[in-house]
Amino acid sequence: MSAKVWLVGAGPGDPELLTLKAVRALREADVVLIDDLVNEAVLEHCPAARIIAVGKRGGCRSTPQAFIHRLMLRYARNGKCVVRLKGGDPCIFGRGGEEAQWLRERGVDVELVNGITAGLAGATQCAIPLTLRGVARGVTLVTAHTQDDSSLNWQALAQSGTTLVIYMGVAKLSEIREQLLAGGMAINTPVAMIENASLPHQRECRSVLTNMEDDAYSFALKSPAILVIGAVAACKTSSLWEHGLPAMGSEHTA
Amino acid sequence: MSAKVWLVGAGPGDPELLTLKAVRALREADVVLIDDLVNEAVLEHCPAARIIAVGKRGGCRSTPQAFIHRLMLRYARNGKCVVRLKGGDPCIFGRGGEEAQWLRERGVDVELVNGITAGLAGATQCAIPLTLRGVARGVTLVTAHTQDDSSLNWQALAQSGTTLVIYMGVAKLSEIREQLLAGGMAINTPVAMIENASLPHQRECRSVLTNMEDDAYSFALKSPAILVIGAVAACKTSSLWEHGLPAMGSEHTA
The missing domain is CATH 3.40.1010.10 (Tetrapyrrole methylase, N-terminal domain)
Incomplete structure (x- = not known):
């Protein structure tokens, strides 16, 4: 053998x-x-x-x-x-x-x-669908931690129209925020920061791009955590859209 | 209850x-x-x-x-x-x-x-790691099929530096190819087209961006299939890199 x-x-x-x-x-x-x-x-x-x-x-x-x-x-x-x-x-x-x-x-x-990746599980447990018709046609998983100089194009990510899920980003919130803002992402883009995804002690902190560093600090966000950035990050169990985001097509309200 | x-x-x-x-x-x-x-x-x-x-x-x-x-x-x-x-x-x-x-x-x-998504399973069965240090710091999952006008920015995707995994793209190979080429993606970017991911009758067709439509036709590629586009799509079981792509750091060859 x-x-x-x-x-x-x-x-x-x-x-x-x-x-x-x-x-x-x-x-x-x-x-x-x-x-x-x-x-x-x-x-x-x-x-x-x-x-x-x-x-x-x-x-x-x-x-x-x-x-x-x-x-x-x-x-x-x-x-x-x-x-x-x-x-x-x-x-x-x-x-x-x-x-x-x-x-x-x-x-x-x-x-x-294969295994279920933390970003997917964390988002699901927070009632955030990473893709949603009419809102997010895709999802990008990236890591903020790197030991090499591989090129992550934050400007392109900011403009891709996909939900961003960022791993190992807790220590790099400031950099991520600056890069995405510089790439043209809106300051009020919804953000969900999810600690210990899928575990009983999972915690979630909702914010928006421009405030995410301050809010993470107040929340005492710790690794391991994932960040979900994009319109879908406003979804909550109680009401899908915190701020009245897009209505679904008529097919869905029959 | x-x-x-x-x-x-x-x-x-x-x-x-x-x-x-x-x-x-x-x-x-x-x-x-x-x-x-x-x-x-x-x-x-x-x-x-x-x-x-x-x-x-x-x-x-x-x-x-x-x-x-x-x-x-x-x-x-x-x-x-x-x-x-x-x-x-x-x-x-x-x-x-x-x-x-x-x-x-x-x-x-x-x-x-949660469940294992087809793009991930198909790539894994073809010995393609969707992320790889020094090569791909992230992966983007998108669907080519849409019933709405949600904005997918193909140019941004072409430049994101992430591996692209495209669902429901078999009928849109021509459009995908044109959009990615227009977005500045290299004509020889490796592509893997994977039919019936993870099933016993899974089939894979390897190509490069500029030839993918012709090769899919010769191969008689059918839905459901996923496309993996990016440097990692050159990985094969027999030798990780078909065309001698990046050597790993010294840490990995000890």
Whole structure:
């Protein structure tokens, strides 16, 4: 049997948002390498597996990526069923692509299992539809955190007409605000800042672009949090539109 | 007990990509309203429920939205546990936001359950990471199909630096190509066209922006399919980069 590693998305936090395929991978696992942001409740599906914490949280003590790579490789070559468990989805800001490449180059079979990403789950729990006919024909997921100089064109994002969902943005609110305003986004564009998306202690702070930094400060917003920026961020459970935004077409009020 | 409707994402097609929460909702369901694009294999979780097909496929005979609304409302008010099952995620081009609004305005409790969206699953199955450090700091999901005049700024999308994932684009390849080229996107930008994402009969056609219409024709690409446009669309299982795109940082080659 050839060496194999599962790169599995554990979802946004709520352990019920795990997929059936992820549960199957965990049940078969001998070794599970688990990231910081994964809710440990999902480990109920692999009670006999060896659990290794390999977290890498911004600014804190962390496990080098090269060490994680070697650990996966060693266990896989020893015939162990290895599950690498990541928060959200492995290929949405999860380095799943890099880890898969590294392993495949060394002859290891890799199977990726998608997960629900935090931005989507957080918005849904706050009754914000990321796309909405007549309002937002698309959604853009971006990370504010970067270790390289990859080019994110904030002006283009401001003008794209899509809902923006920004990950790892808590420390960069000022920069994000300035870039989007400079890109022509309206000062009163609705913003929702969602902490601990999908978990029982999820908190939401609603604001508008120009005030979001001040409001986040008053709210004591902490990482991990996602930002949802765009007209749909005014949606609330109690009334879809806080400020009387677009009426739906007649088809929807029959 | 108050009336309640579950708006549930059934995922992209692979029945193993259903979430545990979706399975719980199905198990509790008395009535399931199911869309065309949902894989009926997921109905194994609700063998006793009444199943009602309410599909709406572009160009074909379809169930009016107002009828679906009234059906959900009637069953919910009669005390039935109603599950509305949608392909992918209910709030990514799924009208989940509209249906939730309509029901909540009539006093019905709504619970939304996220699902894996087809664009994400298709890309993952083709070994394409939608985000990749140094290459794509974000991903934009958009629909080419629209019944309204909502403004999608193709020029901004072409310049955003994010991977583009386009839903319902098979009939609009020519328009998409022209708009992105006019927006300044390079003619040789990699494109992956993925039919029946995540299903056993998934097919993929790789191309570049300027040739995508011709290649889709030769390939006989059919709906439902998603388009992935951007540098990451050159990734393949056999070698991450077909044309030797960016080398990863030294951290990744230890």
